[in-house]
Amino acid sequence: MAKICIVLHDLRGGGAEKMMVRLANQMIEDGDQVDMILITEGGSNKPYLSKEVNLIELRCERTLNAFGPLRSALKRCQPDGILAALTHINVITAITCASLGWLKKLSVSERNAFSLDKKVNSDKVMKATYFLAPYIYRLLPNPVIAVSKGVAQDLIDTTVVRAKDVVTAPNPVITKETELAARQPPKHPWLVDKSMPTVIAVGRLSYQKGFDMLLDAFADVQKNIPSRLIIFGEGELREELEQQINKLGLNDNVSLPGYSDNIIAEMKAADLYVLSSRFEGSPNAIVEAMSVGTQVVAFDCPHGAREILQDGRIAPLVQANCAKNLTHPISQQLNYISAIETSSSLTASVERFKSKNSSSIYRDFLLRSV
Structure with a gap:
């Protein structure tokens, strides 16, 4: 000891x-x-x-x-x-x-x-x-x-x-506690009674996390695919993001509920996790999402996402810092979401965490x- x-x-x-x-x-x-x-x-x-x-x-x-x-x-x-x-x-x-x-x-x-x-x-x-x-x-x-x-x-x-x-x-990232937590039901009403595909993102509401770009991309996705976006987290840019949501006409389709006391259960119930960060160290939320078999789309930001997603072989990895680059892969994943089964390759690829x-x-x- x-x-x-x-x-x-x-x-x-x-x-x-x-x-x-x-x-x-x-x-x-x-x-x-x-x-x-x-x-x-x-x-x-x-x-x-x-x-x-x-x-x-x-x-x-x-x-x-x-x-x-x-x-x-x-x-x-x-x-x-x-x-x-x-x-x-x-x-x-x-x-x-x-x-x-x-x-x-x-x-x-x-x-x-x-x-x-x-x-x-x-x-x-x-x-x-x-x-x-x-x-x-x-x-x-x-x-x-x-x-x-x-x-x-x-x-x-x-x-x-x-x-x-x-x-x-x-x-x-992955503990006995997170594995137990993943067995619990989600709490967000859009995930409890999911009437349309739901995208999730997690992180501090800050410049680093790039949620402004995610909102712009999601607005484009909404033009063709009725869906919802939940961004879990809190931070200094809440007011700015709320104004952006209102300006984009997304009030009925985007939720900023704050922090979750069991984020991994929310991730498991979601259809897609999106990383829109301008930079990271090693984005833990990607690992959490993959550990419960949730599909992922990520910016190829510095650093960590490329390593976790094995140069894009595990999940879509797109050029960072451009909202338009997120639109197509999000749309593509949501279009085929009913055909996607929980991928063992996702869960197996994060064993080292x-x-x-x-x-x-x-x-x-x-x-x-x-």
């Missing part, structure tokens, strides 16, 4: 936070002792964290203020291995571990396309963090853990990070110096 500590900003409804909860839960199931330190507190993923994980909430207003509290928390935990997730948390955790002489215990992880993610963070402190991070990564004894080959290559191509400074590990496999790989990276 090992003592492992995971450091995060909070447990908000993002993919990184969800994956760290699933990783912690799997490590507990595998017999390890896990502490999770949150720089702030709470978040919508908190209820899904195992009660056996020791949750420490520092309640710092900003990451900049976290050095002292984080240092004290780590000293109390005395971990064998430490995992930090997301760039700004990676930096503060590296500085803190350096002050303790614990850099050999630390592994940091990048969850997104670094070169693109830094462009959407305009805060001066965050800009400085993104400038500093690659130099810290190059100096760390343990390599950065990237969630996909694309994320790893982006770090190498656009920063001072070298190939030897990065490794990859799959996200722990099972939490047991992911946890084993992360554990090897975290404890290599022990």
